[in-house]
Amino acid sequence: MTDDDKLKRIYQRIFADAMIYGENYPMQMVAATYLAISMRIYKTILDPKEYEEMLKTVMESDIQPYKD
Numbered sequence: 001m002t003d004d005d006k007l008k009r010i011y012q013r014i015f016a017d018a019m020i021y022g023e024n025y026p027m028q029m030v031a032a033t034y035l036a037i038s039m040r041i042y043k044t045i046l047d048p049k050e051y052e053e054m055l056k057t058v059m060e061s062d063i064q065p066y067k068d
Helices: 003-022 027-045 048-060
Strands: none
Touching: 003 027, 027 048
């Protein structure tokens, strides 16, 4: 399995979990929780400069919303 395949697989699994949580909690709460977890992981594994660069990249990314 390639890294791209692994990334797609984990994305699909985590997204499915998020949708299940969304059935019992407000989606904003689900999103905030995933964001808090991801920021903590990034803060742990990246050095301060890499962390700031990652934040800048995220802020500048053009992300499309999911359609209902």
